[in-house]
Ligand SMILES: Cc1cc2nc3c(=O)[nH]c(=O)nc-3n(C[C@H](O)[C@H](O)[C@H](O)COP(=O)(O)OP(=O)(O)OC[C@H]3O[C@@H](n4cnc5c(N)ncnc54)[C@H](O)[C@@H]3O)c2cc1C
Ligand SMILES: Cc1cc2nc3c(=O)[nH]c(=O)nc-3n(C[C@H](O)[C@H](O)[C@H](O)COP(=O)(O)OP(=O)(O)OC[C@H]3O[C@@H](n4cnc5c(N)ncnc54)[C@H](O)[C@@H]3O)c2cc1C
Ligand code: SF4
Ligand code: SF4
């Protein structure tokens with residue numbers, strides 16, 4: 001059992017949580033993730049490590065309530081205990097001096113790019129962040145991204161804050177301004193990572209994406225997280241989650257993410273009925 | 279006396295058991311156990327003992343059972359085997375102890391496994407488990423010497439138990455949220471109830487073993503971290519772990535699960551109790567399992583028990599004779615109505631317009647000259663393609679070395695296939711103070727083999743610590 005030390009509501013359905021887990025923090029690095037099980041009968045839920053504190057042993061995650069597991073997690077409060085948290089999982093993001101890096105985050109992909117941007121900047125890169133949201137009310141981590149970036153561009157679909165349009169529009173505009181871009185890192189919904197990768201392929205800019213395949217153990221034992229990269233099948237939990245965006249079969253990933261759609265609905269309904277009955 | 283026949287273990291009828299996940303064999307009752315035990319010849323040269331990888335004094339425990347001394351019997355067993363309730367259930371006895379029983383030539387070897395299970399279950403029901411008094415072994419600093427164990431499968435559990443009994447502090451680190459390795463995530467409930475594994479794990483805790491779940495050695499803590507934290511030796515028992523796939527087109531369609539994924543969803547995460555448990559598994563009416571080893575039988579039999587599943591196929595490229603699974607498991611599967619598509623090899627998985635599996639395309643195979651391994655080799659019959667309509671495909675094609683830990687330790691020697699090179703007698707690896715055993719050094723094997731390796735490693739770790747560390 002692992003104690004929840006902090007809970008903050010960032011938007012209507014996005015929450016930040018601190019969990020006491022020294023075993024995760026000790027060797028945590030940018031790009032790693034954890035697997036959390038909210039309660040004893042729960043699922044194993046992969047979530048990116050947003051931040052960590054070596055001294056207190058607290059790991060921070062930010063998640064969006066989309067289904068039964070994230071809803072259950074979101075109902076827990078400071079002082080409660082999550083049943084299990086394992087990590088750090090996945091390879092950490094490969095940090096070196098690339099030059100000018102643009103990190104692109106969409107929705108709950110933003111918490112994932114935060115530590116990457118910070119590590120890249122610490123390694124001497126110039127970092128421009130582009131964060132994208134549907135509307136200003138859903139915008140998160142603007143201040144935090146500013147603290148780890150040389151420049152931050154916020155894009156909203158409806159133009160309610162920052163520039164109007166998609167992150168790809170902002171990226172294209174940045175490119176058109178003529179600045180040299182040596183690397184793009186994109187984390188967010190699959191459609192976004194796909195669109196960024198297609199754009200950067202045309203522009204000839206190396207691009208790394210972080211894949212959110214469905215996962216179970218996170219240790220390379222089940223193969224449920226398999227993705228096709230170029231002509232090879234990889235396990236995203238141990239070979240990734242970061243991959244060359246120009247090689248990812250995004251259509252396959254999108255399809256595989258919907259493997260349990262019907263069951264997810266049953267599960268959420270079951271949970272709601274249960275709650276209503278209490 | 280010896281003319282009496284081997285006493286069959288009563289079990290749930292096939293029609294009944296495919297509707298539940300309860301254990302299939304009931305086990306002997308008191309009088310059955312006494313009867314079966316009384317068949318033992320008490321041989322001068324009890325060859326059965328050689329057949330057991332941990333050399334349980336089989337002759338003696340059976341004598342005690344036939345004399346009604348159940349407490350004595352379990353004590354005898356536990357001198358050599360700390361997980362008798364598990365081994366009595368899942369050992370391939372027919373190739374081990376029972377294969378060496380002198381009564382084999384009559385076709386009626388003693389049912390050693392069932393008797394071992396009986397003694398262990400009797401103990402659980404009748405005796406209070408008490409922690410033995412153990413004197414801690416201390417180092418120069420006066421503190422108890424600590425040993426770290428990566429992985430809580432049968433190998434790691436055995437090492438921990440043995441070391442704890444010798445007075446060391448054994449700490450197990452397990453990547454998953456429950457201890458037991460394949461015993462909890464792989465072997466299904468109806469063959470090995472999880473309550474039994476839990477009981478054995480609780481006993482280890484009573485011995486003073488600490489278990490930290492959710493910790494991945496090599497990730498959460500590196501081996502260097504463990505030594506820095508004051509562990510004087512490390513045992514690696516992380517299992518074989520990584521699933522093989524068929525490498526045919528369509529294998530990533532939705533509804534294809536590796537046997538590991540499928541069994542983990544079902545056993546570890548209890549998907550068969552969905553939505554009471556949150557983890558789903560999606561099976562349609564027809565399921566095809568590819569392969570014919572024990573794991574394939576387990577996957578097929580679990581599928582058969584899942585609500586809504588009507589038809590389960592085993593697809594295997596060779597013939598009945600070559601199936602690598604235990605005969606008993608194959609028979610169980612057949613009794614439960616699993617269809618054996620033999621001399622059949624998948625070539626492609628087909629899907630509907632939404633990407634869900636709809637069928638598996640196969641070719642017919644024919645046996646030809648035996649290959650180097652002595653098994654008959656097979657070749658495809660040209661033009662014999664056909665499809666079987668299925669909703670799920672479960673490849674159960676064996677496992678490979680899991681590299682999560684091994685590639686994170688500098689200087690650790692691996693063999694060509696990626697398994698850790700460890701001395702089979704001591705578990706010593708290429709790095710002093712690091713020992714290894716079980717599936718991660720031998721490749722996928724058996725529970726009792728992993729336990730045997732654990733026992734030898736524990737003895738070697740004790741010798742190593744006495745020589746290098748203890749005061
Ligand atoms: C390595 C990794 C890191 C992740 N990091 C974060 C993070 O930092 N914050 C965060 O909010 N989410 C993150 N996710 C996604 C998160 O794991 C899923 O949202 C969560 O598992 C959904 O569980 P649920 O039971 O609440 O919803 P479910 O009932 O399982 O699903 C509800 C909906 O979410 C979709 N969904 C399910 N799983 C995923 C997934 N893995 N990725 C995308 N969509 C999914 C389903 O298709 C469905 O539409 C990450 C995923 C991975 C693999
Ligand atoms: C479905 C199935 C059925 C089987 N049926 C039988 C049977 O009937 N009879 C029989 O004798 N054998 C059977 N076997 C084989 C037997 O289970 C294995 O040979 C045995 O469990 C191997 O034991 P082990 O301790 O080496 O590893 P495992 O049991 O594989 O345990 C290894 C443990 O280490 C953990 N781990 C992995 N990496 C790390 C890490 N980096 N840090 C910490 N922990 C880690 C894993 O999560 C796992 O819990 C079966 C196997 C399977 C898969
Ligand atoms: S442990 Fe296995 S091999 Fe040994 S006696 Fe028991 S059943 Fe037979
Ligand atoms: S070989 Fe068979 S009959 Fe002889 S002692 Fe062993 S179990 Fe009994």
Ligand code: FES
Nearest residue numbers: 216218222223237
């Ligand atoms: S989640 Fe099981 S192998 Fe990646």
